[in-house]
Amino acid sequence: MLTQNRADRVVLYGLSWQQFEGLLMDLGDHRSAKIAYDHGTVEIMTPLPEHEYFKENIGDAIKDMAEVLEADYESLGSTTWRKQAKMAGIEPDNCFYFQNEPKIRGKLQYDLNQDPPPDLALEIDMTSKSLSRFPIYARLGVPELWCYEEGDLHIYLLQENEEYQEVENSNIFPTIPVKEIPKIINKYRFQGRRMIRKQIREWVKSIIN
Numbered sequence: 712m713l714t715q716n717r718a719d720r721v722v723l724y725g726l727s728w729q730q731f732e733g734l735l736m737d738l739g740d741h742r743s744a745k746i747a748y749d750h751g752t753v754e755i756m757t758p759l760p761e762h763e764y765f766k767e768n769i770g771d772a773i774k775d776m777a778e779v780l781e782a783d784y785e786s787l788g789s790t791t792w793r794k795q796a797k798m799a800g801i802e803p804d805n806c807f808y809f810q811n812e813p814k815i816r817g818k819l820q821y822d823l824n825q826d827p828p829p830d831l832a833l834e835i836d837m838t839s840k841s842l843s844r845f846p847i848y849a850r851l852g853v854p855e856l857w858c859y860e861e862g863d864l865h866i867y868l869l870q871e872n873e874e875y876q877e878v879e880n881s882n883i884f885p886t887i888p889v890k891e892i893p894k895i896i897n898k899y900r901f902q903g904r905r906m907i908r909k910q911i912r913e914w915v916k917s918i919i920n
Contacts, residue, residue, distance in 0.1 A: 722842065723753040728795050735791060735800075745789055747842050748800035754842040758835075762804075765859050766835045768896045768904065770805040772911045773831070776884055779915040783812045787829065794823045797850035803832040806853075809883050823851060831855045831883055849873045855882055857889075862897070864890050887918055 726734070731748045738744065738755075747754045758766070770786065777784045785808040793800035806829035808815055814827055832853045834844055848856055849869060856867040856875060866889065867875035868882060881889050895914060899907045 719759060720754060720756045720840075723755075724751065726751050726753050728798065731793075731800060745802040745804075746791070746800065747802065747840075747844060747847060748793065748798075749842055749847050750798045752842055754840065756840065758804075762835050765893070765896070766804040766833065768907055769833060769835075769857070769859060769864070769892060771904070771908055772892045772896070773805075773807060773833070775908055775911045776887060776889075776915050777809070779912050780884070780887075780919070782809060783816075784809050785812050785815060790821070792821075792823060792828060792851055792853075794851055796824075799847045799850040801832075801844060801847045801851065803829075804835045805833040807831045807833075807883075810854075828852045828854075831857065834858045836860055845875050849875060857881075859893065862893055864893050866890070887915060 726748070731753060734753065735746065738746070744755050744757050746756075770788075774784070774786060776782075787806050787808070789802045789804065790806060791800065791802050792806075808827075809830045811827040811830055815821065818826070828851050830853075832848060832855070834856065836859065845856070845867075850873070852869070854869050856869075858865045858867065866878050866881050868878050870876050879890070881887070891914075892911070895910055896907055899910050
């Protein structure tokens with residue numbers, strides 16, 4: 712097993728699936744570090760404050776949009792999603808069920824061999840990560856991926872060839888220009904989170920009314 716270290720991450724090479732499962736057990740559930748696994752390569756990242764700020768605010772914006780639109784949803788944060796047959800595992804910055812929410816409503820345990828994957832996953836600052844998340848999400852079958860990078864929000868949809876294509880509009884919020892969310896967050900950043908959430912809600916209402 713080879714190791715590559717940086718201040719905010721560790722990359723491990725040559726881990727079997729069993730070693731990956733053992734690592735998850737050793738680290739436990741109560742931790743700030745997030746893990747990704749792709750065919751034997753593992754990246755363990757410790758998020759920085761800026762990362763957490765936009766993770767929380769974009770996640771709140773998704774919830775606020777759903778509430779205004781009266782859309783049923785489930786938010787499962789950085790749940791560990793994994794599938795041995797695909798040699799893929801990931802802990803997103805946040806993830807949501809929308810279309811498939813009725814299928815998992817009330818569940819507390821998930822198995823991707825039986826349950827659908829989240830309809831939407833959120834990743835913050837993809838360029839800082841050594842291990843590409845796109846192939847992992849593709850093999851797990853996550854239909855939509857939002858990536859926040861350097862002030863911009865990018866939307867990717869999973870295609871039939873199991874690759875992601877960047878698009879302008881979300882399938883989950885087709886009538887809402889969600890790429891504007893970071894601008895709203897930054898505009899009201901110094902007025903606090905409650906103001907940001909209020910403005911997101913007002914913005915959505917202005918679009919649908």
